[in-house]
Amino acid sequence: MDEQPLSYDVIVIGLGAMGSSAAYHLAQRGLRVLGIEQFTPAHTLGSSHGSTRIVRQAYYEKPDYVPLLKRSYELWDELSAAFGERLLVRCGALMMGPPDGPVVAGTLESARRWNLAHEVWDSARLHERFPQFEMPAEHVAVFEADAGYARAEASVLANIELAIEWGAELWFDTEVESVQLGPAGVHIGAADVEVTAPRVVIATGAWASRLANLDRYPIAVQRQTVHWWEPAAGPAALADYAPDRFPVYLWEWPSEPDQPPVELYGFPYLAGDSGVKAALYRDGQRTDPDVIDRVVTDADAQRLVPVLQRCLPGLAGRRVLGSACMYTGVPDDDFVLGVHPGSSGRVVLAVGFSGHGFKFMPVVGEIVADLVTEGETPLDIGFLSPERLAVQDAVG
């Protein structure tokens, strides 16, 4: 006799940032949740490692994100309280660059539209407050005191631990090989096991194109590297970059003539690290998650070094560590969050976070739980809908 597949209320595929948050929120609502992850909990092979992620609300990318971020902030605090550790550290953020550039102008547009507390500083004021930065007189800095950084791996582990506490069953080291719609719901084939559920969540990050006909979507994976720096004055100067003396920042920096500007970003020094993390945003080559080169060398920091020397000269000492990670982007750089159009409402997608999704992790979990349990969410996610990518598809 054929063995009956195991059945659940919902199956979450991928337990990185978004999937672990979805599993937590779904389990909290009392559903029988199975989560399946191909690697170990909070591993370093996807897009959610490297210790820290910038979290901010005055969103230069698009003001439409701000209501999601307001809710995300509430949920960050709830997650920290439930886990018993501070996962979001509010050390402040600087958004810097030419006043009419997309970073500064977009930040101010979102801050003003949504009445978010902020200050606009010239280079003299910036130097008084954070003398580490060398900002030219023609740039400005927008300071958002309530912004900061999230602890990346700790936040994923918090979701995983809390999901298990709420009764979720989580399988690790198990790769999902196929997703098929059938009369009994959605059938998942994973490492010689068949499981089924009326609803499935796909949160597979850089591997998104592998399942449910998502190879038809314009999803592209980029290799990104981040680097840790010992200050020019040596390890004793690391304290000058501690979170009470140094914020997170993102600085639009015009590079060579005829070249698009680069964006330098970075974090404060975290106690115990051997350096201070800084990197260039969207500075990488297209890759494939199964063959990505994870070895990081000085050559990866070639474009970053002159920018760091110019903007933060005291920090531009020795490169002590590097890490490779992946952005999973779609052409408009927005997310792919909503019901899979080819799934008769049975598959929810939370993919394509385009290199800026982590700060939304808690609200994405809540939105996915809304979509699975209610079929809709009170938050406006129309601009993130899979339909906007205009792909004719069907699952399985």
Ligand SMILES: Cc1cc2nc3c(=O)[nH]c(=O)nc-3n(C[C@H](O)[C@H](O)[C@H](O)COP(=O)(O)OP(=O)(O)OC[C@H]3O[C@@H](n4cnc5c(N)ncnc54)[C@H](O)[C@@H]3O)c2cc1C
């Ligand atoms: C270098 C870097 C810096 C960033 N900085 C910021 C920042 O400052 N602020 C910010 O908000 N965002 C930032 N981001 C973006 C943010 O980190 C990502 O958008 C977010 O972490 C993506 O989460 P995810 O759940 O989609 O992917 P992941 O966390 O990678 O999760 C996907 C999971 O699915 C699993 N999986 C895939 N396929 C299968 C399968 N078939 N079966 C089972 N499991 C599977 C994978 O193993 C993985 O664990 C940054 C990203 C990078 C790379």
